[in-house]
Amino acid sequence: MKLDRGYISPYFITNSKAQKCELEDPLILIHDKKVTNMHAVVKVLEMALKKQRPLLIVAEDVESEALGTLIINKLRAGIKVCAVKAPGFGENRKANLQDLAILTGGEVITEELGMNLENVEPHMLGSCKKVTVSKDDTVILDGAGDKKSIEERADQIRSAVENSTSDYDKEKLQERLAKLSGGVAVLKIGGASEAEVGEKKxxxxxxLNATKAAVEEGIVPGGGVALLYASKELDKLQTANFDQKIGVQIIQNALKTPVHTIASNAGVEGAVVVGKLLEQGNTDLGYDAAKDEYVDMVKAGIIDPLKVIRTALVDAASVSSLMTTTESIIVEIPKEEAPAPAMGGMGGMDY
Structure with a gap:
């Protein structure tokens, strides 16, 4: 399960390189209110310490006194602990916490059922194989909840989706169903050396990031051809004056640059490749530099996530707009590299 909330404080980080908190086989405290009582927090910490297991707290919030207690125990006593705000709001938050409790085999500590943090017992805490908490989200792997209970909960949510007449409620229910029934894959990266493993990772x-971006907004033909063919669409743009026309031409030239650069780096005349592609009408056709041939980019597996292309274009436009309104720009003077000195003659080589 993935929660759309990260750690409350960066002091909980255990992996400084990845800026994440990683907990193996943790106990999970789930509370639907703010954690304000320092003594209750200490009691739960003692439970985790006795079992020699990390602790994850998921609650509406953790206020300063209780949060300070957690951080001090983390830094001074070396107890692995992390606090995360519960995702959602109102009734949706309660439902999310109940889903989490079923997934992890724990209970939601709620005053509605006469429960409070002072009376928490070990069997009320959930658990899982591993938790990874970043600044933005929390991933819970292999919850210890009963499989049958999880499936019954998923069926209950499916029925609610079918019976709901509100688009908003349906969307939230489907999000919960995806989190509850979704799987998580663990990729193990190996290599001959630490450097090789790091490079592969x-x-x-x-x-993974490219795949996520592709899932969000789809894909386009790669190799720069999506931008190249987009430049043709600007021909249809009606300009009001000469300055606007020049501006459109500048953007068109910029959009042609990726294909031109790829071809030039492959030892081919970039202008020829750009011209040939613009002459024909198939917007999936592109230049495969590795094979030195024109191919259907999508069928050849040469694709780009639309989100990546779009954000690159938007960011470039933003920087360009800033530069056009700037009075002056400070840059470093490029240094000309001196040619390598000639090798001196070596003695003992005469005849």
Missing amino acids: DRVTDA
Whole structure:
């Protein structure tokens, strides 16, 4: 399950490189109100300490006194602990917490049922195999809840989706269903050395981010052709004066640059490739630099996430707009590299 909330304080971080808090086999306290009582927090910490397990607290909020107690125990006593705000609001938050309790085999500590933090017992705490908490979200792996109870809860949510007449309620119910029934994959990266493992891990992370972006907004043909064909659409744009016309031409030239650069780096005349692609009408056709041939980019698997292309274009436009309204720009003077000195003659080589 993934919660759309991250750690309350960066002091909970255990992995400084990834800026994440990672807890193995933690106990999970789920509370639907603010955690304000310092003594109640200490009691739960003692439970975790006796079992020699980390502690994850999911609550509406953790106020300063209780939060300070958690942080001090983390820093001075070395207790692995993390606090996360409960996702959602109102009734939706309560439902999310109940889903989490069923998934992890715990109970929601709620005053509505006459429960409070002072009377928490070990069997009320949930657990899971691993929790990873970042600044923005929390991922709970392999909850210890009863599989049958989880499936019954999922069926209950499906029925609620079918019976709901509100689009908003349906959306929230579907989000809950996706979190409850969704799976999580663990990728194990190996290599001959630490440097190789790190390099592979960075590649996998880039691939995952690209995949997430593609799922969000879809894909377009890669290799710069999406921007290239977008430049043709600007021909239809009606301009009011000469200055606007020049501006459109500048943008068109910029949109053609990625394909031109890719072709030039492959040892081919970039202008020729750009011209050939713009002459024909198939917007999926592009230049495969690795094979030195024109191919259907989508069928060849050469694609880009639309979100990446769009944000790059928006950011470039933002920077360009800033530069056009700036009175002066300070840059470093490029240094000309001196040619390598000639090698001196070596003695003992005469005949």
